[in-house]
Amino acid sequence: MIKNETQTMIELKNVSKRFGNHQVLKAINLTVKPGEIIGLIGENGAGKSTIINLLLGLLQASSGEVSVLGEAPAQESHKQKLGAMLQENVSMESIKVRELLTLVRSYYAKPLPYQDLLELADLTSVQAMISDKLSGGQKRRLTFALAMAGDPDLLFLDEPTVGMDVNSRQHFWSKIEQMRAQGKTIVVTNHYLDELEGIVSRLLILQHGVFSFDGTLAELQQQYAKRTITFESTLPLVKVYEYLPDANLKEKNHQFSLKTSDSDQALRQLAPILTQLSNITIQPDSLNAIFGNLTKQTVSHTQGDVQDD
Amino acid sequence: MTSFLTQMTINIKRLILRNLGFSFFAVGMPIGFYLLFTRVMVGQMNAQAAQHWYLVYLGSMSIYSILISSIFTVSNTLIDDRKQRMDQFIAVTPFSKKRYYSSIILTMILLNALALLALDIVAMLVNQVSLSLGQIAASIAMTSIASLPIMILGILTSMVKTTSTASALANLIVFPMAIVSGLWLPLSSLPKFMQTIGKLLPTYHANQMITRIFQNKSNVGMPNIYNILAWSVLLVVVIIFLTNSRKRSQV
Incomplete structure (x- = not known):
């Protein structure tokens, strides 16, 4: 449980990230409060995963300040409260789903009950299967269960529903809905804006290394629809x-x-x-149409800039 | 603590019980070589020389088994964990990388002990080699220490950028190292420069130590221990250097 309601879950101050000559993030700022469900939207390569990897300490910022639960990323002290479902699926050679879940639950002081985890990720029917032999969609669900094993307060979901079928997607979002009700803080990236409708409390659109929009879905609709x-x-x-x-x-x-x-x-x-x-x-307009218009707008805008030069 | 024990159980399952490669390479191959070479080489030997050769070659094949599993099994396991994103996942969980690596090393020590035990039993049954329980225990304890630098080399091998290069590199290390350190054939049968290189390798020193245990010689052989320690330290330093320089280059 989060005791201090005014605590900041995530803070980015003037964070930039370069890969060689390619500037992915340009001095971005972000503050996330407990209970917020953040939808992080952007085209491929916009830097959504980069932000998540910076917050998890898997990447280092080129400049600026990154803090998670009031500390630098990847501190042992806060890893108990963190869960992450990264873009690539997690499995283990020759190890069954049941064994892998048991293993990862043992990493945490207060893990979710095993049965809850199975139900959460709809894995009951595949728990005896070798984890690396699962289908793409099943692996995605396993990766979700592994992220949830420690019953995290702060959850990162990087394109969580890629590879899932329609039923799994619905099941997944209904579970996220429940977590929102429990007061969890979630950062989720997704390609499909429509899926985030009714889920996220705040939307961030990442374009050309900066947040081109930061607000609620209603505000986005009002502004751009x-x-x-x-x-x-x-x-x-x-x-x-x-x-x-x-x-x-x-x-x-x-x-x-x-x-x-x-x-x-x-x-x-x-x-x-x-x-x-x-x-x-x-x-x-549908959210997807808004997002489409928004990206087109800035594209034509930048093209205009080039012509002006 | 429970997480470490659970990790060990999982490692025993995937590295030993469900790993055909282990049974074949770390147990089957050294036993096969042992049987073959003790048959071929003793042709013209008298009984005493043959008995000596049975013991000496048992030492060589023990170290060969350690070399194979410590490089192949360690690097393959780490490469698999990298491919299947388990290493990245562990990095964001409270289970530290340190505990992850030590659980693999501990499992490997157990695995090596099992492989050596199997080899000893074959030697005793087929060639009537006589080994006391004390000798078996001492040889397993000694090889557990001697396997450390080799396992660290296995970890280093797995750190190569692409996973397919890492597998190829493991092959390039194991077989030349086995030959040059005199595990397949006596070192004296190799060209002089190879002997010079061979005598620097930890596998050569491990082989010397295990042979002394099998021959019931009481001297410890401090130079052998120094060599194994020196390799361990050197390889750990290389790993730390590589990890840090990668972190830096990524900023």
């Missing part, structure tokens, strides 16, 4: 266009659709002809 308005009307396209001169308006078989970042304003503009419209719907 476009909405799609659709309606039916017998009016000709040019007529509707008169009311929405700057909208990206499309029409096919009297079905109109338009994308806008301000749906309220668009509706106000349509007010005079509202009686001639029917079946009006307003649909917000």
Whole structure:
């Protein structure tokens, strides 16, 4: 249990990381409080895993200050409270799932009960199998169980559901949901933003070595989401266009659709002809679409910079 | 403590009980060589010379067995753990790397003792070699110490960047080392420069020590012990240097 609620779980101060000439992280700052569920999002190679590896002490920062539970990374004193599911799966040659779980549970002072661990990662049916003979999805689940063996307060999950089938994914996220309710602090990286909806309390988007967004999902939607308005009307396209001169308006078989970042304003503009419209719907962008737009934006932005030079 | 015992149990399972390579290379091969060479070489010997050769070659094959398992089994285990990300995982758990390595070394000492016991039993049954319990115990205790620098060399081998190079390197170390330190054939049958190199190697010194135990000679052979200690220290220093320079280069 975390006694001090104001304690900081993770702190990064001006942390930079270079691999040779390649600058992956540029003076990033981050403070994570107990109970936060952080979704760390970015394209391949953005540096998500680098951040996790820095926090675990598997990599050293080029400059800046990294602290975990108020200490430098990889201190024996806090490893009891830490769990990590890294990108690559963990198994052991010639050793059964049951044996490996028993071994790793013995590393911790207060491990999760063995049966709980099996249920948590849905491993009951494969516990007698040799761990390195498991399928990719099963190994992923085993890796999750190993990360959870010590009942950690702070959990790192690096692309946890890669290789899992749909059922396993659902099972997995429902377990994360439970952990959130228990007040665990979790940092999770993922490719699919949609999976994180309803799970994370805070979203960080890593682009070009810095956090281009830091806030809640609702804030992200408010800031970046476009909405799609659709309606039916017998009016000709040019007529509707008169009311929405700057909208990206499309029409096919009297079905109109338009994308806008301000749906309220668009509706106000349509007010005079509202009686001639029917079946009006307003649909917000999916998180994946927002993420797609966001990355495209910065790409075109950087290209613009290059042209300016 | 329980975590160390559990780690030992797991290591015994994967390194000894479920490891065909161990039975074949560390037990089968030295026994096979022993039987073959004691048959081939004693042809023209009188009974006394033959008995002497049985003992001397038992010493050589004991050290050969230690060399094979200490390099191959140690480096293969560590390479497997690296490939299967167990080493990285252990680094983030409270089980320290120090305890991880010492549990492997302890398991290896047990494994080596079993292999030597099997070899001794074959020598006693087939060639009527007479060994007292004291001699067997002393030889196993002595080889446990002598295996340390060889195991550290096995750890060093596993640290090579790519895992396939590490396996190849293990082969490149074991067989030349066995030949040059006079484990397969007497050192005197090798060219002079090889003998000079051979006499520097820990396996040569271990062989000298075990032969003395088998021949019931009472002198300890301090130069042999110094050599084994010196190799252990030197190889540990190399490992520490390599680990630190890798950490630095990565910043």
